[in-house]
Amino acid sequence: MNAQLADLYQEIILRHHKSPHNCRALPEASHRSQGRNPVCGDEVEIYLNIEGGHIRGVTFQGQACAITRASASMLTEALLGKTTGEATAFAETLLKELRAADQTPEAPAHLNGDLRALFAVGRFPARIPCATLPWITLKAALAGQPRTLLSPSAK
Amino acid sequence: MTAQSLTESPATPPLVERVRQDFPILEKTVHGHPLAYLDNAASIQRPLAVISRVDAYEREGHANIHRGVHTLSQSATEAYEAARAKVARFLGAQREEEIIFTRGATEAINLVAQSFARPRLREGDVILLTEMEHHANIVPWQMIAAATGARVVAAPVTEEGELDLERFGTLLREEPVKMCAVVHASNSLGTINPVQKLVELCKTAGVPVLVDIAQAVPHGLTGAYAAGADFVVFSGHKVFAPTGIGVLCGRYGTLETMPPYQGGGDMIERVSFAGTTFKAPPARFEAGTPHISGAIGLGAAIDYLDSLDLPALYAHESALLRYATQRAAELPGLRIWGTAPEKVAVFSFTLEGAHPHDIATFLDTDGIAVRAGHHCCQPLMQRLGIAGTARASFAFYNTFEEVDRLFRGLHRIARIFG
Numbered sequence A: 001m002n003a004q005l006a007d008l009y010q011e012i013i014l015r016h017h018k019s020p021h022n023c024r025a026l027p028e029a030s031h032r033s034q035g036r037n038p039v040c041g042d043e044v045e046i047y048l049n050i051e052g053g054h055i056r057g058v059t060f061q062g063q064a065c066a067i068t069r070a071s072a073s074m075l076t077e078a079l080l081g082k083t084t085g086e087a088t089a090f091a092e093t094l095l096k097e098l099r100a101a102d103q104t105p106e107a108p109a110h111l112n113g114d115l116r117a118l119f120a121v122g123r124f125p126a127r128i129p130c131a132t133l134p135w136i137t138l139k140a141a142l143a144g145q146p147r148t149l150l151s152p153s154a155k
Numbered sequence B: 001m002t003a004q005s006l007t008e009s010p011a012t013p014p015l016v017e018r019v020r021q022d023f024p025i026l027e028k029t030v031h032g033h034p035l036a037y038l039d040n041a042a043s044i045q046r047p048l049a050v051i052s053r054v055d056a057y058e059r060e061g062h063a064n065i066h067r068g069v070h071t072l073s074q075s076a077t078e079a080y081e082a083a084r085a086k087v088a089r090f091l092g093a094q095r096e097e098e099i100i101f102t103r104g105a106t107e108a109i110n111l112v113a114q115s116f117a118r119p120r121l122r123e124g125d126v127i128l129l130t131e132m133e134h135h136a137n138i139v140p141w142q143m144i145a146a147a148t149g150a151r152v153v154a155a156p157v158t159e160e161g162e163l164d165l166e167r168f169g170t171l172l173r174e175e176p177v178k179m180c181a182v183v184h185a186s187n188s189l190g191t192i193n194p195v196q197k198l199v200e201l202c203k204t205a206g207v208p209v210l211v212d213i214a215q216a217v218p219h220g221l222t223g224a225y226a227a228g229a230d231f232v233v234f235s236g237h238k239v240f241a242p243t244g245i246g247v248l249c250g251r252y253g254t255l256e257t258m259p260p261y262q263g264g265g266d267m268i269e270r271v272s273f274a275g276t277t278f279k280a281p282p283a284r285f286e287a288g289t290p291h292i293s294g295a296i297g298l299g300a301a302i303d304y305l306d307s308l309d310l311p312a313l314y315a316h317e318s319a320l321l322r323y324a325t326q327r328a329a330e331l332p333g334l335r336i337w338g339t340a341p342e343k344v345a346v347f348s349f350t351l352e353g354a355h356p357h358d359i360a361t362f363l364d365t366d367g368i369a370v371r372a373g374h375h376c377c378q379p380l381m382q383r384l385g386i387a388g389t390a391r392a393s394f395a396f397y398n399t400f401e402e403v404d405r406l407f408r409g410l411h412r413i414a415r416i417f418g
């Protein structure tokens, strides 16, 4: 396998893809949003249960590629317990960094754990939207928008 | 012998090796591998004959057409009109004036929807399509349905990806159908519809019919107009010509009854603020300066096709599809979508555990270009209950070796994702 491809589909991503965490609907969700990438038709739905300003439950569902599923699975792990303010700030920083991943292929120093693996999309710029879709959808869910459509030229 | 080489790969005929030399881009390497271009249904590559004809026009022949008395303008006009004559012959039109140059199949369908169908539709009328249409043959009809109160009804497609002819016939008889638009060959599944039969059914019902031949023409299926369709449309870039040029071909008597689609220069007889009179077709529908080099390139593409042993080359394309279909059995998780007996060389599939986009990214790093997704056929994907497919679409310049490379890649993907 080509080294860059091996980087993108490393163990971590494939593990999240094959057995994603928190991949189910959340009946008690207080917030939810469905995000869609019009280029490929992939969809991901993010469910949040917010109590007293804290994220007490976060799950996702969707028909999507390995990158989007892994990104969503990691999202659910990263955000549990955060306040909505913290979650928004985290998502915004990560989105900015992912969108610039084609310029700076290294994962940012402040990140630890599985999320670092996502930055391999930098070598496949066409796949950056696959990684950002769950995070954009999360922001929409927090803002109370039931649907989000990635713009076709967006990252 | 491993499971991967159970089927012995046939040799690619010398004829095909020769044709490959006509396409400079096929010498390219991608990610360090020779390009295996298997995305021909999205857009096919250009032969040198087209590239150099367009180049020669740009270097030595360019001027605006239909507007000047000077030498260059006249020769550009002649070249543009000669291309129209070639397209007319290519489709079996009754006269050259039945050919209207558009930006592509999409614009041609919009033209028919707006100028022909829209003024004829009343509330409650039905526009009959099929479930296997490209978005280009759905959305323009939905737009005029919304404007007129007409309804869009789609004839069903079977699990195998074939049009349910019986239901199509019933809908034609029982619904107040005023317009029908059907695809000749499906871009996402490859299914070839029985166009003669469809046209006859429409004729019997007295319903005008547009046939989208965008995916038929690249495989030599150019007979829909001669079979009696009222309109046919296609795009140049899928048949060796540049992007931005396409064709609407329609019965002259019908075109004469249609109002212009766009207003501007070149389509008027005389303009005054008291009122403007329009030229006869095709000029009426070619407002503004057209894609002159594109039309000339399309003419060159038809000349190029005329120079080839097409029956042998189309037979080779079909052999590639048969070979890929045979090899599919090696991979237990592979499912082919579209198993109609009559297909153009489109191999659409899913692989268990691997999303089409991941498949396309993997293959790309091997230098293999395939398309992944809904192929602009979301209603069809919904009907089949899938989000999308990966699609290898063959042209006559593809080789058996490229199919082998595709399967080598798919075996690897199956191991990683399985």
Ligand SMILES: Cc1ncc(COP(=O)(O)O)c(C=O)c1O
Residues within 6 Å of the ligand: B041, B042, B103, B104, B105, B106, B107, B134, B136, B137, B183, B185, B186, B187, B212, B214, B215, B235, B376
């Ligand atoms: C069957 C079919 N119809 C129409 C179109 C639209 O063609 P264009 O985008 O060139 O206008 C396509 C292109 O993919 C097609 O495959």
